[in-house]
Amino acid sequence: MPNLNEQTRLHFLSGSFEEKIRIVQNIFQQSGDFEYRELMVNETKCVMFFIKTRIDEGKLNDFIMGNLLGPPGKQDYTKSLSSLETGDLTLIIDSIIAGSIAFLDENSSQVKLFSVGQPPLRSISEPSSENVIAGAHDGFVESLDTNIYLLRSHLNDRQLAVKYHKVGTKSETNIAIVYISDIANKENVDEVTRRINSIKVDTIISPGSIIEAIEDNSFSIFPQLIDTERPDKVRSSILEGRIVVLMDGSPMAILLPVTFFSFFQSPDDYNNRWIPATFIRMLRYLACVIAVILPSFYIAVIGFHYEVVPDELATTMKNSIIGIPFPPLIEAMLMEVTIELIREAGIRLPKPIGQTIGIVGGLVIGDAVVQAGLISNVLVIVVAVTAVASFVLPSFEMTSTIRMLRFPLMFMASMFGFIGISFGLSIILMNLCRLESLGVPYLSPLAPFNWQDLKDTVVRLPMWMYKLRPVYLNPQKKKQIEELRGWKNKDEK
Structure with a gap:
């Protein structure tokens, strides 16, 4: 499509009826679906x-048959659909691409735009990657307007701000920055807007491109933004003072700023009572430790530190590796890579076949390698527990990071034992301390330490204690709960 320079726009505005037709036809001359x-x-x-x-044929037929082809003298296209009258060629072309009809008559210099776009192609359903037991069961879709509608249906706040931007000189993808104007930190909003507007590319393929463009450190293995398909999760985030970025053509919403502990939180935590919710959340942190350390711990024990395990267990482990032709590192690497291959195969294959491959493949391969004497049976247990633990986390981005972290730790453990594991964990911790998400320290509220915000990190305390919003977000309004258990105070009186 040719560039709409100022001369072309002025020529269209002042041109005759035939010239206007010719200009629009020339712009879309490469589009076979233009009519x-x-x-x-x-x-x-x-x-x-x-x-x-891009249009709904039913709406088009109603528009033509009901208004344009009526009895002579009673034809009226102005009452059929809501319209916009303009002479701006850029707006006209963008509206046609978006699914509108551009209507022009020879007695008018303005073009009327009628919206007859197709409805969303996919119905609203629960995201398959973020299932919850209790709570809302709707999810974002690929339509930006529908996603804004979903968000507004979850949050009836007159201060909800939606700012639209276009990214991509070729694609001109619609991006929406959503926040609550009297809660979100204005400096954070300005910074997100600046980063979005600084993206100069031909096209934006996916939200992942936006994340890489606006995150603070692209070379860190840890994610610094959260993407989600759940409107309820987005609602609670913006009520705390976060900012949301939505992209047309994708069901993913990007949340920022976030901390390391944000990736361990799930909507189910707030739909359950605080005691079981705290237990489940602590279980996630334990699963994270297991997924990162357990294979390297096994390698270190086998290679260096038999004395740290009881004698009975040490004897069992020693008997399991007798006759194994590979050193512990090669054993663990073979099994971990095999598990990753099975996992990827299960994702890429059709769903019924993928589940079969994941279960049968794991059982068959695990039993076969033990029977063949290639891998010890204790290692098969270690790898299986590690694989299960890595999928306990509710965030896919953090799950991918955890799965990758165990490989360098396995190398360190094979060379230096527990000292190597300690050194590797120290490097990881230093990286976590250096990271920021939109200027917010990644390990907040532990570093820098803030006692108040600890109520929703490793533990999840009762909701009536959440009177103030997170300090690290620096919201305009600090208080979010005035009184949640006022009935108790009345009874005491």
Whole structure:
């Protein structure tokens, strides 16, 4: 599509009826799905422009048959659909691409735009990657307007701000920055806007491209933004003072700023009572430690530190590795890579086949390698527990990071034992301390330490204690709960 320079726009505005038609046709000359139709309305020559793959045929037929082809003298296209009248060529072309009809008659210099776009192609359903037991069961779809509707249906706040931006010189993808204007930190909003506007590319393929463009440190293995398909999770985040970035064509919403502990939180934590919710959350942190350390711990014990395990267990482990032709590191690497291959195969294959491959493949391969004497049976247990633990985390981004972290730790353990594991964990901790998400320290509220915000990190305390929003977000309004258990105070009186 040619560039719409100022000369072309002025020529369109002042040109004749035939010149306007010719300009629009030239712009869409490479588009095989572009159509224009000439009609006579009240003895006036008119023309319609539209892209047939972007419109709803039913709405188009109702528009034509109900209004344009009625009895002579009663034809009226102004009462059929809500319209916008403009002479701005850029707006006209963008509206046609978005699914509108551009209607022009020979007696008017303005073009009327009628919205007849197709409805969302996918119905609203629960995200398959973020299932919850209790709570809302709706999820974002690929339509930006529908996602804004979902968000507003979850949050009826007149201060909810939605700022639209276009990214990509070719794709012109619609991006929406959403926040609550009297809660979100204005400096954070300005910074997100600046980073979004600084993206100069031909096209934005996915939200992952936006994340890489606006995150603070692209070379860190740890994710610094959260993407989610759940409107309820987005609602609670923006009520705390976070900012949300939505992209047309994707069901993923990007949340920022976030901390390391944000990746261990799930909507189910707030739909359950605080004691079981705290237990489940602590279980996630334990699973994270197991997923990162357990294979390297096994390698270190086998290679260096038999004395740290009881004699009975040491004897069992020693008997299991007798006759194994590979050193512990090669054993563990072979099994971990095999597990990753099975996992990827299960994801890429059709769902019924993928589940079968994951279960049968793991059982068959695990039993076969033990029977063949290639891998010890204790290592098979270690790898299985590690694989299960890595999938306990509710965030896919953090799950991927945890799975990758265990490989360098396995190398360190094979060379230096527990000292190597300690050194590797120290490097990871230093990286976590250096990271920021939109200027917010990644390990907040532990570093820098803030006692108040600890109520929703490793533990999840009762909701009536959440009177103030997180300090590290620096929101405009600090208080979020005035009184949650006022009935108790009345009873005491």
